[in-house]
Each structure stands twice: as structure tokens, then as C-alpha cells.
Amino acid sequence: MKKISIILIILIMLTACSGGNNTPSTPNEPVDNLNENGSDDNLVSDGFVFETNGVEIAMNQEVAPIIEKLGDSKEYFEAEHCALPGLEKTYTYNGFELYTYEKNGVDSVSSILFLDDSVKTKEGIYLYSSLDDVLEAYGDDYEQKLDLYIYERGDSQLCFLIEDGEVTSIEYIAITE
DSSP: OHHHHHHHHHHHHHHHHSOOSOOOSSOOOOOOOBOTTSOBTTOOOSSOEEEETTEEEETTOBSHHHHHHHOSOSEEEEEEOSSSSSEEEEEEETTEEEEEEEETTEEEEEEEEEOSTTOOOTTSOOTTOBHHHHHHHHOSOOEEETTEEEEEETTEEEEEEEETTEEEEEEEEEOOO
């Protein structure tokens, strides 16, 4: 079972790294207008948005103001990106990891991976929620690849790995050009 989980997580990452035909009709502009609470009053995203401690994080959003509001990460790692030019940076916080990609010298959010059940989606789904809870919150407009349920909205995907009727992985993924 553990091997299947690892394979499916790799599948999620490869899906995120694939070129795909999902190119937006307008370029994704980084957003950096966070208010004093860390929320972005002018956040223009028709995609999925993750919120933690009052800080809203949209895929493809400029990451510097987000990191400033979230504070120091517990861990930090960087390496050459697998599919895009530049570095991929990983910031580990309580309950989630935030991954970035670099475009024109600006780091932007590429994905957010939940690490435990201390964080949840805006719709209230967290690790170990039931598949029924996911379907009730997000509906039936998803693509299913084995046990992976992929919802797409705007320039982002929200992926749920389901094992034995429970969510075992949640990841927000940016759709990049």
C-alpha cells in the first residue's frame, strides 16, 4: 500500500511537471498586495486558494510577500527545477510544504503539499477526511486517475489521493505556461 501511495504522489508531481495543453489565455501576473493580516485584498485568482493563519496563497502568486507574512520556515531546500528553468525552492511550515518555481527572476508558488491534518482546504477538507466529504465539498467535476481525484479551477489543480475511502494526500498544483 505504501508503494502505491509513493507511486501516486510521484504521478501527481509528474502531472505538475508536464507541459500539458492547459495554457491560460492571459499571462499569470504575480500578486504581492497583502494586507497587514497577510491576506490579499486584491488577490485576483480564479483558481484554488489555500489559507493558513490568515494568509491566502494562490498558485502562480509571487512568493516573497507570502514568505514574509508566514515567517521563517522550519526547513528550506533548493534544487534545479525538474521541468522549468531556474531553482525550485521548498519551504516547510507546520502542516504543509510550499514549493516554488522561478520565472524572469521572480519566485512564484508552484504547489502546496499537506503534511498532516493540522491544515485544511477552505472548504474544510483535511487529511483523513472521507471521500464523501471531498465529493460533497467539491462536487463531481473531477478527473480520476486510479485513486487520485483531480479538480481543476483557473490556473490550478487540487488533488486528493484516496485510500480505503479516506484522503491520504492533498496537494494544490499550479498550472504553468
